[in-house]
Amino acid sequence: MKTIPILMYHQVDVVPPSGTPLRNLTVSPASFDWQMRCLKAWGFHGLSMRDLEPYLRGELNARVVGITFDDGYVNTHENALPILMKYGFTATCYAVSHQIGGHNFWDVPAGMAQKPLMDAPAWRHWAQLGMDVGSHTCDHIDLNQADEPVAKQQIEQSKTELEQMLGLPVRHFCYxxxxxxxxxxxWVAQAGYASATTTQRGRVHTSPEMNAYALPRVLVNHRTTWAHLGMKLLTAYEDNR
Ligand SMILES: [Zn+2]
Structure with a gap:
């Protein structure tokens, strides 16, 4: 059994003032840079879900960490991409297929600022540089509140739409x-995805019984110190939370 952490990011941007709702979901570009530098220094290779597949299946063995971004913010493209390239890492960004060039309307009721999402040229550029695109449904719906046909359609149609936009397979999903x-x-498996990530905290423990459609992740935020990051990646700190 191998342990693989999958990091979960949302926005890489100026961190909003304290008291702002969902502030935890933003890390500054400088923090993201040193977090990636730490991974490199500790001998980790940062990989997209696509590049992580053989490690999750137990076919390859190395010190790897998954890097994921939810929602597909313009700031992921502008701020995180150059840093990923600098360290030779890849990452998966999960797209909302009906909000290409749109915004994060689902966060606004919670009091979060409206932020632009990548348009089609930005997504293609992201993919051309070796980064991976996953699906985050068509409309960022809460699947638990949706009827079966709607949920299935959101899972299946988003895959088709993103594949048409990119001309590439979309193999990974995020709830x-x-x-x-x-x-x-x-339903995610039937739609042809190879994995699905959650917001449950923990590292992935690979085994033949592992559920590839409920993978836990490790949240990294603006308060994460290097010692804290090391604990999250190298110890069982996250696993029982
Ligand atoms: Zn999301």
Missing amino acids: PYGRFLPQHWE
């Missing part, structure tokens, strides 16, 4: 709000 039920595992 909006981290909300899912056991039947969603099945």
Whole structure:
């Protein structure tokens, strides 16, 4: 059994003032840079979900960490991409297929600032540079609140739409709000995805019994110190939270 951490990021941008809702979901470009530098210094290779596949299946063995971004912010493209390239890492960014060039309307009721999402040329550029694109449904819906046909359609159609936009396979899924039920595992698998990530905290413990459609992740935020990051990646610190 191997342990693989998958890092979860949302925005790489100026961190909003304290008291701002969902502030935890933003890291500054400088913090992101040193977090990637730490990974490199500790001998980790940062990989997209696509590049992580053989490690998750136990076919390859090395010190690897998954890097994921939810929602597809313009700031992921502008601020995180050059840093990933600098360290020779890849990452998966999960797109909302009906909000290409749109914004994060689902966060606004919670009091978060409206932020632009990547348009089609930005997504293609992201993919051309070796980064991976995953699906985060068509409309960022809460799957637990949706009827079966709607949930299935959101899972399947987003894959088709993103594949058409990119001309590339879309093999990885991420549950909006981290909300899912056991039947969603099945539907995501039936739609042809190879994995699905959640917001459950922890590192992935690979084994033949591992559920590739409910992978936990490690949240990194603006308060994460290097010692804290090391603990999250190298110890069981995250696993029982
Ligand atoms: Zn999201």
